Amino acid sequence: MLSRLAFIALVLSSSTVLAAPVATPKIPPVASLGEGVWLKGDLHIHSRHSKDSSNNPEAKIIRFAENAGFDYIAITDHDNHVDGDVAHNSWTDPEFKSKSVLLLYGAEWTTDRGHGNVFSAKPYDHKRLYDVRDERDAKILAVKKSLGVHLSANHPSGKDHFGFSYDIVDSIEVWNSPVWPQNAAAMLIWDDMLRSGRKLTGRGGSDSHHGVPDTPAQAVANSIQATADYVGTPTTWMFAKDRSGQAVVDALTNGRVSVSANPDDPRVELRADLDGDGQMDMMMGDNAKASGKPVTFQAKMVGGGITGAAYHIKVVKNGQDFGAYYTDPATGTASFTDTPAAQGRTYYRVVVEGPQTPYPLLPNSMALSGNMVALSNPVFFNFDPKF
Ligand SMILES: [Zn+2]
Numbered sequence: 001m002l003s004r005l006a007f008i009a010l011v012l013s014s015s016t017v018l019a020a021p022v023a024t025p026k027i028p029p030v031a032s033l034g035e036g037v038w039l040k041g042d043l044h045i046h047s048r049h050s051k052d053s054s055n056n057p058e059a060k061i062i063r064f065a066e067n068a069g070f071d072y073i074a075i076t077d078h079d080n081h082v083d084g085d086v087a088h089n090s091w092t093d094p095e096f097k098s099k100s101v102l103l104l105y106g107a108e109w110t111t112d113r114g115h116g117n118v119f120s121a122k123p124y125d126h127k128r129l130y131d132v133r134d135e136r137d138a139k140i141l142a143v144k145k146s147l148g149v150h151l152s153a154n155h156p157s158g159k160d161h162f163g164f165s166y167d168i169v170d171s172i173e174v175w176n177s178p179v180w181p182q183n184a185a186a187m188l189i190w191d192d193m194l195r196s197g198r199k200l201t202g203r204g205g206s207d208s209h210h211g212v213p214d215t216p217a218q219a220v221a222n223s224i225q226a227t228a229d230y231v232g233t234p235t236t237w238m239f240a241k242d243r244s245g246q247a248v249v250d251a252l253t254n255g256r257v258s259v260s261a262n263p264d265d266p267r268v269e270l271r272a273d274l275d276g277d278g279q280m281d282m283m284m285g286d287n288a289k290a291s292g293k294p295v296t297f298q299a300k301m302v303g304g305g306i307t308g309a310a311y312h313i314k315v316v317k318n319g320q321d322f323g324a325y326y327t328d329p330a331t332g333t334a335s336f337t338d339t340p341a342a343q344g345r346t347y348y349r350v351v352v353e354g355p356q357t358p359y360p361l362l363p364n365s366m367a368l369s370g371n372m373v374a375l376s377n378p379v380f381f382n383f384d385p386k387f
């Protein structure tokens with residue numbers, strides 16, 4: 001039996017819970033900034049198993065990725081070209097192997113309501129997702145969850161744009177192919193989703209279909225694309241816990257991701273110093289409770305790039321232009337300060353313009369990307385992890 005004191009304590013604690021403000025969600029601590037490795041790759045590649053490809057066996061793609069030093073790739077063939085059975089086509093191809101490049105399992109989910117890419121560290125029953133492509137979104141979401149895969153909206157503003165609810169996806173292809181200007185509307189959709197509380201990772205994908213012909217006689221009209229749009233245009237960087245396929249998929253889901261026009265361009269890392277001690281303690285993709293105090297942000301260009309270049313950093317806050325800065329050519333960094341609202345959601349992301357670093361393996365990609373060098377995922381405040 002409860003003592004009178006215990007009874008009072010029980011009543012008090014339950015009334016405290018009921019009266020607690022519900023505005024700020026419970027947010028787990030930010031993961032370590034030090035434990036991990038940056039991995040670069042491409043999340044949207046078509047091999048010969050897609051009927052609209054040419055001269056592109058898997059071996060050609062994988063050798064290219066190995067020679068260019070990529071860490072991971074996803075070969076994402078159109079599932080409708082093999083009646084949903086990518087498992088016995090793209091994944092069982094004897095060429096589907098590499099000693100140095102992590103190969104994700106996936107496909108381009110190719111439906112009448114648009115396209116999405118599926119990513120997994122291990123084989124899964126893709127046919128189940130293919131079979132529900134014309135069902136209601138809630139049913140599709142249930143199948144996706146039961147498969148344990150990552151689903152991503154493809155080329156959301158272009159032809160065959162993703163026409164399903166964004167509640168069923170974990171990421172969005174904000175940078176499709178080296179042709180940067182066609183992605184402007186994808187960025188608008190991304191910002192709308194972010195503003196509405198969806199913590200959706202932005203990623204890249206070359207959507208390349210065409211390999212270099214082995215002989216001039218094998219050339220087709222689209223073969224010219226092989227010199228401009230192939231593995232790494234753009235390149236998606238992931239800060240993964242370790243060098244494994246699962247860590248790549250997890251990083252993609254968590255948003256510790258940035259995208260560069262090509263692998264020889266620098267990578268932009270957006271970090272924030274929450275407590276003002278001069279040490280950066282969160283990065284893009286991370287979500288923290290806003291304290292109501294000013295926060296210093298740092299955008300840093302890392303690796304590659306043009307020596308001595310000053311890159312133009314445009315900061316987007318909650319979908320609006322917040323400010324523009326140039327990186328210090330000596331350190332590659334630009335800093336800014338702002339106070340995220342103590343109540344309600346805030347996010348900051350950056351877009352980087354500047355001189356395009358040549359990608360000698362794909363000499364015609366540069367001109368298509370223009371000045372667009374890189375973009376970060378957002379740093380988030382007060383986003384509800386359970387949303
Ligand atoms: Zn597509």
Ligand SMILES: [Zn+2]
Pocket residue numbers: 044046108207
């Ligand atoms: Zn595609």
